Amino acid sequence: MTLKCFDMVVRLLAIKESHMSKDEMIKDKKHYMDMRFWRMVGFGKLLKYHEDPTAEELAKTLDCWPSLNYYITGCKYVLMPWKFNGCYTLFVIDHGKKHVTFIDFTPTQDLCKHMPYKRFAEAIIMSSKKYKIAYNKKRSGWAEDIFGQTLFYRVNTSYFVLQAMIMWGSARRMKFDRDAKILRRNFVIDLLNYEDNSCRYAIPTNIQQRLINIAKKD
Numbered sequence: 001m002t003l004k005c006f007d008m009v010v011r012l013l014a015i016k017e018s019h020m021s022k023d024e025m026i027k028d029k030k031h032y033m034d035m036r037f038w039r040m041v042g043f044g045k046l047l048k049y050h051e052d053p054t055a056e057e058l059a060k061t062l063d064c065w066p067s068l069n070y071y072i073t074g075c076k077y078v079l080m081p082w083k084f085n086g087c088y089t090l091f092v093i094d095h096g097k098k099h100v101t102f103i104d105f106t107p108t109q110d111l112c113k114h115m116p117y118k119r120f121a122e123a124i125i126m127s128s129k130k131y132k133i134a135y136n137k138k139r140s141g142w143a144e145d146i147f148g149q150t151l152f153y154r155v156n157t158s159y160f161v162l163q164a165m166i167m168w169g170s171a172r173r174m175k176f177d178r179d180a181k182i183l184r185r186n187f188v189i190d191l192l193n194y195e196d197n198s199c200r201y202a203i204p205t206n207i208q209q210r211l212i213n214i215a216k217k218d
Contacts, residue, residue: 058134
């Protein structure tokens with residue numbers, strides 16, 4: 001099916017649904033998108049052959065269809081068709097849950113069976129990024145970047161990373177030490193025993209020996 005024909009059918013579906021009786025009407029409002037959004041983002045095209053659309057241009061694909069009267073912010077679902085390697089696929093965006101369902105009707109390739117969405121990763125990332133830009137013009141603040149927030153964790157992960165660096169590639173089985181006090185103590189001992197530590201020999205001999213004995217026990 002050509003893109004123009006597909007777009008025409010999408011519009012007919014949207015209008016047909018709006019004319020349903022109350023008994024037939026689907027409870028949760030849907031917005032049918034055609035392939036304009038896909039064409040605008042230029043998926044699969046080289047940058048030199050494609051001009052990136054503005055937020056306003058992307059947002060127009062979320063306007064209600066002519067002769068219909070609704071706002072995109074009142075729709076629970078947005079149905080976004082996509083074309084990938086000549087095949088049509090579908091993104092179902094749930095505004096309420098901020099959840100995306102990706103529907104692919106082609107067989108899963110052997111190299112992707114362990115991770116079926118692997119070959120669509122680029123499409124998923126691009127569509128998500130561009131859709132947030134478009135929808136943010138309709139509903140400001142909805143698409144705030146969670147990665148832009150500063151998150152603090154009480155777990156001191158630096159010690160785990162250092163241990164992982166030691167363990168990686170080692171044939172000897174090792175366990176992560178979760179006791180921060182022991183890790184800090186061992187760090188200080190290693191630092192004081194370090195041969196290039198200029199202050200090492202300023203430490204009294206008996207203390208140096210004590211540090212060596214402690215290190216041997218660990």
